[in-house]
Every structure is written in structure tokens, then in C-alpha cells.
Amino acid sequence: MELPQAFRERMKKLLRQDYADFIQSYEQARYYGLRVNTLKISVDDFLQIAPFALTPVPWTETGFYYGEADRPGKHPYHEAGLYYIQEPSAMAAAVALDAQQGENVLDLAAAPGGKATHIAAMMKQDGLLIANEIHPQRAGILSQNIERMGIRNAVVTNEKPAKLAKRFPGFFDRILLDAPCSGEGMFRKNPEAIDEWSPENVAQCALRQSEILDFAAEMLRPGGRLVYSTCTFSTEENEGTISRFLREHSEFELREMNLHQAFDHGIPVPDAVESISKTTRIWPHHVKGEGHYIAVMQKTSGETKMPKLAVGVKNKKLLQDFDRFANDTLTFVPEGKFILFGDQLYLLPENMPDMDGLKVIRPGWHLGTMKKNRFEPSHALALSLHAFDVKFRKSFASDSDDIHSFLKGEVLQATGPKGWYLVEVDGYSLGWAKQSGTMLKNHFPKGLRWK
Template sequence: MNLPSAFLTRMQEMLGEEYEAFLQSYESGHYQSLRLNPRKTDREEFMEKSPFHLTPVAWEKNGFYYSEEDTPGKHPYHEAGVYYIQEASAMAPVGYLDVQPGDYVLDLCAAPGGKSTQIGAAMQGKGILICNEIHPARAKILSENVERMGLTNAVVTNESPERLSAYFPEYFDKILVDAPCSGEGMFRKHEEACSEWSPENVELCAKRQDSVLDEAAAMLKKGGRLVYSTCTFALQEDEGSVARFLLRHPEFSIKETHRYDGMEPGRPDWAGTEPVPDGMEKTIRLWPHKLHGEGHFLAVLEKTGEVPEGYRARSLYGIQKGIAPKDFAAWKEFERESLKKQFDGIFLLFGDQLYLAPKDMPALKGLKVLRPGLHLGTMKKGRFEPAHALALSLSPKDAVHCCNLSGDSQEARQWINGMTLSKDGEKGWQLVCVDGYSLGWGKLAGGILKNHYPKGLRKTM
């Protein structure tokens, strides 16, 4: 691997005697891993069904390494949202966010969605999750991953941090800032990151991180938790970013946290500030020569104070108002005929598209919103057509009619490629599943199950 010479010189200065071990880690290849979706399965169930060779990731209960011979991205389970292919070190920051069901949570720099979907899983469908990405193309990928993993309480926005902070003053219980960075920790996994690296880009990223963190601070409640993370080794972007933030925001402090085997404390002498804020050794570095993962950094920050008893977070425009029941009557008919589960929340209509937003969702007037909650489907003249997102949020017990395919069958792969199936049964909508995991919708008529798998997602597997 052709690593930048300026990068190597700095790493040698940083690591001293450990430098050779660090270099050697680039010759060993990177570890591949996935994270199970607890909204779809649990460890015990998946270990029984799994066609892969799995070993646990120490810092994430749903994380597993898989072997080189495994191809989880080409298995029907992937399309069913049973797991998310995610680098092991990247699983660490969300665990330190300590998300609880019912929290109001912001993932400020969220694409492609690994950490957002990890947060959503911890929330168990309760509370409000805002997943934001400033770049439109990446925000679209984020929205697709939120859909695939079956999240029901997530809102996807495409905004700048400055715009969001105007809407959400001291609103969130927890905020994740997985900051845009120089990506040095990903050189082993993504060699193209090497060609994009420069000392000037490191400085540019550090300045951008200062701005993003300032906006995040304004959106966090008193007593709330902010986790800052990067996938770089650069001093200016790691200890440096945290130190500069603490000097600008004395209302924050670094929280003492548990470090797993192989994780190292941050270095106060790498802060690059005068004075050096207290607690820099409580930050955490993940080194590729110390553990089975790529290079990462994280810090757990807490905001001083407590919110008054009975405090209710309020966004700029208050609570989102829903549409009247008469405006989604076709949905209610579909719900009665095809579902065993009843949905509760705020019903929203965008054109002919019906969404279910979480209760108490903030009004999003003026914001660029890609996904305002769970996409239920399309309101057509005299009927309702369910959305793929709705299917992926369900389990077989939620649907009146199901068609279950075997994960290792040709039928399952053909279904994902858009083929129809021959099937007997009562006509109407059927939840198509693979080994009990929801995969999409089919509509049965005349012994043929018509495929409603979205054309844009169809693929040969």
C-alpha cells in the first residue's frame, strides 16, 4: 500500500516504538464484520440460521466478524435488513451514546446509515431519531438504509448543522457527531482514501469539526450526552478537536467510560491547546495494531446541568400536526384487511404518499426532509398500495397472509430479481418473507403472486 510520506512521518513521531507494529497491520488485511438487527432477529436465533462463520465483536453485542469465504452482502438476509455490514470499530461510538427507548436522538452526520440504524435498533421504535446528512446523494443512501433496516421512528433530513440548530435549541437527549474527517483510519480498508489525503485537508477537516460541534452543543439538552467520533489518527481532528471544543464550551466535560481490551486512552499531550482541558486521557483511541478493527477515535461529552421537572423539548415550530382520519381512509381499510397490527402516530400526506411519524414529532416546516417517519404507501383512487418500507418494518405475525421462502432457495433470489411465483391461497396482499424475515410485498390473484419488490432494488443474487 502506497501510504502518503507526510502521513508516515507524523505517525512515526506519534507512535515511536509502536510504529513498526502499526505498519505491519497494513499487511494483514482488514477484518470484515456485520451487525445484527435486533428488530428482526436476536443472537441465538441468528446463530442457528446463519450460513456464515461468525465470531463476536467485543464492544457490540450484535456485532460479528465473518470470514473471507462468506458473502453476506449477496444473501437474501441482507435485503431483508437482518443485518448491516459495518466495520467493527465503527460500531463502538453508538454503544457509548447509551441510547434508551424514548430518547430524542440526533445523528448529525449520518450517512451512509450504519450508526443511525444502530441507534434506531437501541430505541426499539420509541422516541424520535433525526438522521441528518448535508450531502444530497449521501442522504438518499442514508434514507435507503433506514428503510432496509425497518426503522419506524426515524426522520431523515438533508440539512446543514446551522439550519438544524435553529430548529432544535436544547432539544435532544443524545447527539452523535461522527464527524467528516480525513479518513486516515480507513486507509487499510479504502486505499482510495490515501490519494485524497493531504496535511491541508486535515486542517480543513479540523476547522469543519469545530463548527459542527458548536452547532451540536446548542442542540443538546442540559444533562445530555454527546459522542464525538472520527475514523482518523490526526491529532488536530481527535484530541485537538475535543480540546478546542472544551475550551469554547466550559459547560461540557469528558465522561469516564469503560475501555474494552485493545482500546487505548487518548493523549493529553496531543491536544495542541494551551491550557490542556482536564480529562483528555478519558477519550478513546482504537488502533489497528491493537485490536481487530480500523483506526477510530471517540470522546463521550456531557453537558452540565439538569432540565427542570416536567421540561418538554420544543422545536422552532412546535409539534407536527397530522391529517384528518378521512384523508387516510384507504389505509385503514388496508390495515383491517391485511394487517394484524394497528399503527399509532401522526399520519402525514406528501402528495399521494402516506407516512406515519412518531408521536410528538417536531414540525419540520422549511426543512429538507427525505423521510418523515415510516413510509406506509401510496394513496390511489379508491385503494391503497403498501410501501416496501412498511413490509420491512413488519414481522410475519403482523400480517394476515404470508409467503415464507427459504433463505437458501432459488425462489428467494428470483423474488429479489423481480420474478413472480405460483402460489395457492386467498387473493390479496401477502407479506413475502425469507426464513421468517420480511422481504417485501406480493399480491396474489389467480394462483400467481405478483412481485411488488421495488424495481430500483431488484438485483441478481
């Protein structure tokens, strides 16, 4: 691997006696990981049905290594959202955030969604998760991954941090900033990042990170936790950024992390940043993963503020078609604040603030489409349901012809009462079909269908 000479010189100065081992790591194969989605399946149950040979990732109980030849993205379990394919070291950031049920949580730079979906699993569908991404295309990918993992309590926004900070001062219990960075830690995983690297880009990233951190600080309530992470080795972007932040924000202090047992911290940082020894570096020549940096900070003072809450649909007649669907198809009727997003019906998370004037991609749990005199359920609703949530279901084995036909969008032959059926793979929700006569008409989204 052709690493930039300037990068080599910087790393040699930083690592000293560890430099040779670090460079040698680039000659080794990268590691592959997936994280079990505990919103849909327990770790123990997944290990019983897993079609791959898995070994645990030591810093999270839901993470596992798999072999490069396994290709889990091509398995029906992936479409069912039973796991998220994620670089092993990247799993550590959400563990450090340690989001709890019922909290207000912000993932400030969330695409493509690995850390946001991990946070959501830890929240267990209870509380408010705002997952933000400033780039529109990446925000769309983030929204798709939120949907695939069956998350009900997430709002996806496409906003600048400055605009969010103005709207939500002192509101969030926890904030994760997985900051845009020079990507040095991902060179082995993403060689294209090498061509984009330069000392000038490192400096620009550090400036941008500091600005975003300032906005994050505004949005955290007193006593709240702010986790800053990057996938770079640069001291300017890591310890340097955190040192600057702590100097300018006396209301914050570093906290010890619960990950120290998993990582080797024997490499000193430059003297200019010796005051932040509590932060964590993940080195690819010490662990089975790529390079990461994590700092955990707590806000010790300030003011908690509650924004105006969102208002749901007041005209109950608009919900009659949905209520009819829920009574015919589900074993429960969703309750709470509903909102019409165009002709799309959503159920808002609890404590949902007023989002008027913000770019919102997904304002909560997507239930379906309000069509003339009928309601059509969304794919997101299907993926968020369990077998016990529905009255009618058809489950097929993951290696069956039927499940592959369903994923291709084909009609299945089946008998049963008319109505909406939850199609499952080995008992786990995959999508909708509608029984009519001896046919199970396929409603798996066209854009997701297998070829």
C-alpha cells in the same frame, strides 16, 4: 501500501515505539464485520440460521466478524435487513452513545447509516431518531438503509447543521457526531483516501469539525450526551478538536466510556492535549478493526426547549383506503399522527417536531401510496413487519428457487385467498406480493431486484 511521507512522519512522532507495529498492520488483511439487526431478529436466533462462520466483536454484543469470501451482501438475509455490513471499529460509537427508548436522538452526519441503524436498534422503535446528512445523494442512501432495516421511528433530513441548530436548540437527549474527517483510519479499508490526504486537508477538517460541534452543543439539552467520533489518527482532528471545544464550552465535561476494557490505551497523546485522557483511540495494530477515535461528553447546564410539534392529517376521510388495507391485511391498525408527503402516507414518530421549511427525505414510517380509491403498501412497511403482524404470508427458504425468483421480480405460483401477502425468507419479512388466482404477483421494488 504507499503511505504519504508526511503521514508517516506524523505517525512516527505520535506513536514512537509503537510505530513499527502500526506500519506493519498495513501489510495485514483488513477485518470484515456485520451487525445483527435486533429490530428483526435476536442475536441467538440469527446465530442459529447464519450461513457464515462468525466470531464476536468484543465491544458490542450484536457485532460479528465474518470472512472476506463470505459475501453477506449477496445473501437474501441482507435484503431482509437481518444485518448491516459495518466496519467492526465503527460499531463502537453507537455503543458509546447508549441511546435509550423514548429519547430524542440526533445523528448529525449519518450517511450511509451504519451508526444510525445501530442507534435505532438500541431505541427499539420507541422515541424519535433524526438522521441527518448534508449531501443529497448520501442522504438518499441513508434513507434506503433506514428502510431496509425496518426502522419505524426515524426521520431522515438533508440539512446544514446550522439550520438544524436554529430550529432545535436544547431539544435532543443524545447527539452523535461522526465527523467528516481526513479518513486516516480507513486507509487499509479504502486506499483511495490516501490520494485525498494532505496536512492541509487535515487542518481544514479540524476547522469544519469544530464548527459542527458548536452546532451540536446548541441542540443538546442539559444532562444530555454528545458523542464525537472520527475515523482518523490526527491529533488536530481528535484531541485537539475536543480540547478546543471544552475550552469554549464550559457547560460540557468529558465522561468515562464503557469501552475501556476492549481497547489498549497505552499510547500517550502529545502534551498539548494531555487533559483529555478519557477519550478513546482504536488502533489497528491493537484490535481487529480500523482506526477510530471516540469522545463522550455530557452537558451540565443550559436550557431545555421543546419545539412546536408536527400536525398530522386532520381529514380522516383521506385515511379510509389505508384503514381498509390495514383491516384486510394486518393484525393491527397503526395509530398516531399521519402525514401525506405528496401522495405518500407516513406515520410520524412520537414527539415529532414541526419540520416545515427543512429538507426532509423521510418523515417517519413510510406506509405506502395513496392512489385513487385504493392504498398500495410500501416496501418499507413490509420490511418493518413481523410474521404475527399480517393475516397472509408466504415464507420460503433462503436457498430456494422461489426466494431467488422473488428477488428477481418474477411472478410466483401459489394458491390462497386474494389480497396482499407478506413474502418472507425463513420467516423474516422481505417484501409484498399480491395473490390473484394461482399467481402471486411480485411487488419487490424494481430498483432492488437481483439480476
